[in-house]
Amino acid sequence: MAHFTFVVATTVPPSEAFHYVADMRLFAAWDPFVVRAVEVVGPSPGPHSEVNLVFAGLGPFRTLPLHVTAFEPPERMVIEGHTRFVAVHDELSVTPSPGGSQVRYSASVTLVGSLHWANRALDVAAGPYGSTAAKGLRAALGGEIVAAGPTA
Numbered sequence: 001m002a003h004f005t006f007v008v009a010t011t012v013p014p015s016e017a018f019h020y021v022a023d024m025r026l027f028a029a030w031d032p033f034v035v036r037a038v039e040v041v042g043p044s045p046g047p048h049s050e051v052n053l054v055f056a057g058l059g060p061f062r063t064l065p066l067h068v069t070a071f072e073p074p075e076r077m078v079i080e081g082h083t084r085f086v087a088v089h090d091e092l093s094v095t096p097s098p099g100g101s102q103v104r105y106s107a108s109v110t111l112v113g114s115l116h117w118a119n120r121a122l123d124v125a126a127g128p129y130g131s132t133a134a135k136g137l138r139a140a141l142g143g144e145i146v147a148a149g150p151t152a
Contacts, residue, residue, distance in 0.1 A: 001110040006134035010143030011100035017141060018074035018094040021103055024051040024066060030136035040065070045060050047071035053081075064088065103141065105133070 003049035022045035
């Protein structure tokens with residue numbers, strides 16, 4: 001299993017930051033590994049939203065369906081998805097801070113089925129992936145990364 005977490009501090013007010021990060025259709029705007037997000041059930045963000053995220057260059061792992069399992073605006077959202085090869089659990093939270101907000105994004109990815117043996121290698125790759133996603137969100141929100149890593 002791979003896990004990464006990052007926290008971005010921004011001057012964006014909490015409700016606006018939540019709305020932006022919770023809108024799964026916008027993931028491609030800040031996560032450079034996502035080519036596009038196709039809304040399946042809308043509207044996003046919302047309590048029953050579903051999207052298919054399309055990633056570049058991953059062959060049969062290219063499309064990942066995600067759905068919202070918890071939606072508590074403007075503070076928290078949980079999304080989950082799975083294919084026959086991977087299970088994903090992501091949680092985002094937004095807290096007020098002096099002059100804006102802090103956005104925390106935590107993701108867990110587990111290879112399943114015939115690929116479960118490669119989870120240790122996936123864990124190694126999670127660091128660079130998480131750092132790249134954190135930089136994208138920092139740029140999108142005009143903030144700074146205040147924590148990043150496997151247990152940030």
